[in-house]
Amino acid sequence: MIPLNAVLAVSAVLFAIGAVGVLTRRNILIVLMGLELMLNAANLSFVAFSRLSARPGMTGQIFPVFIIAVAAGEVAIGLAIVIALYRNRDTVNLDDVNILKG
Amino acid sequence: MSPSLALFSALAAVVVCGGLGVVTRKNPVHAAIFLVLTIFGIAGIYIMLEAEFLAAVQVLVYAGGILVLFLFVIMLVDLEERGRLPRGPLGMKAPRMAVVLALAGALLLVLGGVWATLPDTAPGASNALRADGGNLETVAMVMFRHFLLPFELASVLLLVAMIGAIVLAKPKV
Numbered sequence: 027m028i029p030l031n032a033v034l035a036v037s038a039v040l041f042a043i044g045a046v047g048v049l050t051r052r053n054i055l056i057v058l059m060g061l062e063l064m065l066n067a068a069n070l071s072f073v074a075f076s077r078l079s080a081r082p083g084m085t086g087q088i089f090p091v092f093i094i095a096v097a098a099g100e101v102a103i104g105l106a107i108v109i110a111l112y113r114n115r116d117t118v119n120l121d122d123v124n125i126l127k128g
Numbered sequence: 129m130s131p132s133l134a135l136f137s138a139l140a141a142v143v144v145c146g147g148l149g150v151v152t153r154k155n156p157v158h159a160a161i162f163l164v165l166t167i168f169g170i171a172g173i174y175i176m177l178e179a180e181f182l183a184a185v186q187v188l189v190y191a192g193g194i195l196v197l198f199l200f201v202i203m204l205v206d207l208e209e210r211g212r213l214p215r216g217p218l219g220m221k222a223p224r225m226a227v228v229l230a231l232a233g234a235l236l237l238v239l240g241g242v243w244a245t246l247p248d249t250a251p252g253a254s255n256a257l258r259a260d261g262g263n264l265e266t267v268a269m270v271m272f273r274h275f276l277l278p279f280e281l282a283s284v285l286l287l288v289a290m291i292g293a294i295v296l297a298k299p300k301v
Contacts, residue, residue, distance in 0.1 A: 028136045028176060036140040036173070040147050040166075047151030055156045055202060059163050062194065063147050066170055069182075077177040084270040087179050087263070091271070094189050095282040099289030101194050105201045106296035112205040113299070 033074035041067035054111070054118045058104050065097045136176055139237055142169035156202045160195060161227050167191055168234040172241045181267045 040063055047060025069090035076086020112118055129137075146169060149162030167190040174183035271279055 027130075028133060032133075032136065032140070033173065033177070036143060039144055043144070043147035043151055051151060053156060055198065055205075056151065056153075056159050059150050059156075059159055059198070062163065062190070063150060063166065066166070066190075069186075070170060070173065073174055073177050073179045073182060077179065084266055085274075087182055087267055088271050088275050090182055091185060091267075092275075092278060092282050094185060095286055098189055098194060099286055101197060102289050102293040103296065105197055106293040108201055108205060109297045118205050 028078065030074055030078040033078065034071060037067045037070040037074065040064075040070065052120045054108055054120055054123075057120065058101060058108075061104075062097060062101070065093055069093055132176065135237070135240055136173065139169050139172045139176070139241065142166070142234055142237060143173070157199070158223075160198045160202065163198070164191055164195055165230055165234055167195075168231075168238060172234075172238040175238065175241045178263060181264050 044060045044063030044067060047063065048057050051057055051060065072086045072089050072093075074086075076083060108118060111123065115123065117123065143166050146162045146164075146166030150159045150166065153159040153162060167186060171183040171186045174180070174186060
């Protein structure tokens, strides 16, 4: 049996790595990949609680399915925006996309 | 250290190293390959936690769908980044070899997860697990009894996202 805290620790580390990627990288594609890491970390917590908590249940295995669906939609829209951005501004660097900055 | 804990540690190391690779690589193609590694590691952990359906969905949707989408867009938009690939001493041979070895290791870990979790259950339970194909039936029961409306909403969301992506990526006519 795996201890619950070990899975939660992996999940926390993965979430932190994803957050660092989102906040520090300037390539919009890698920012999107960091978002995927954060969503996966949340899924891992759900599954860990559904199996290893004091009151196990199936709900923790249903929510990740919905999160994966939302992540798929988010990636589709995000990558379409990347293509539109590249077509209009010829860049995928977030620092070059500051037209809304005051 | 029990075998399952050792296997979990190995999978956790794969997940964390893959995540670090995603956020540290300069080249988005390499980052995408590390993302595959992370996703396979997480699928292995799901199998160890007896969420077989979720592991299958994870591999199908992420490695099969989202990663292909990422790679397509990288090919479309990031030509100048790909032109500046660092050359190893053997051309591109060494990094390519490392990626192949890493993916093979991840696959072995997942197979090891299947192998290590099956003997943990009683012989009768193990046979039942094989007979009904993992926890698919339980997941389906819960999803279509208690989560039917969210399920339908998720399908509407995917349809809207699909149409939105087509409209956004369509060249101006």
